Amino acid sequence: MRTASESSEQDLKQMTDWLTAVAQQRCRDAYRQLFHYFAPRIRAYGLRHLRSEAQAMELVQDTLLAVWQKAHLYVPERGTPLTWVFTVMRNQCFDMLRRQMNSREQLLAEDLWPVLEPVDGSQQDERGEQQILARQLAHYVHLLPAAQQEVVRGVYLQEMTLQELADRLQVPLGTIKSRLRLALEKLREQVGKQDD
Structure with missing residues (x-):
């Protein structure tokens, strides 16, 4: 044995x-x-x-x-x-x-646009739609801390990838993701308050 x-x-x-x-x-x-x-x-x-x-x-x-x-x-x-x-x-x-x-x-980042007012595509061309969305976003973004504003503007208004933004700001990708997540949560809260 x-x-x-x-x-x-x-x-x-x-x-x-x-x-x-x-x-x-x-x-x-x-x-x-x-x-x-x-x-x-x-x-x-x-x-x-x-x-x-x-x-x-x-x-x-x-x-x-x-x-x-x-x-x-x-x-x-x-x-x-x-x-x-x-x-x-x-x-x-x-x-x-x-x-x-x-x-x-990615899903969290894509959730921002539906929060903003939808634009009827038949009445606006794509460029006009982008301008309206940018104005709506800018209305709320100024309420965020500076670091989060920078990330939201980079991702949504300048259409940079998270990695491009991390490289430009010389911070880790995880920091960019955290800032974006926090910013989107705060933006949702602000949009929710406006809708009440």
Whole structure:
């Protein structure tokens, strides 16, 4: 009968063999074994951190696809297959969380225009529409702190991307996103007060 330590060493050797076979021979059987071993563990991690079954399963797929594609980068001397696969998994999870945050920021930014009065497109040409929207926006923007005004004007009136604005102002992209989020919340409040 094997001890827990011997069993663990045997499992590590087996995983190393599977990962090596995937890296060197593109062995589908070895990959299938890795998939069956890691999929439930990655799913559990995804459920804890992403809080969605669909996203947890997407994390499983993205991680194990990356394992297939990057297996040749695994170096046994630097760590166990477990450590390497979980590092790949965490990186994939961070990427998913970043995409979610960027998506939320884009949606938040696009929410501003519906707050302003709609313009009947049949009565105004596009340039006239932009001028009306700019005037409406300017009416509220002056109520914001200077740093938030700068971001709103850059994004909506100068049509700069968030990254272009971050580069121009020499601040991190996350700072620009935070300023925009706060500005949009304040603008919504102001528009709401005007409508009451």
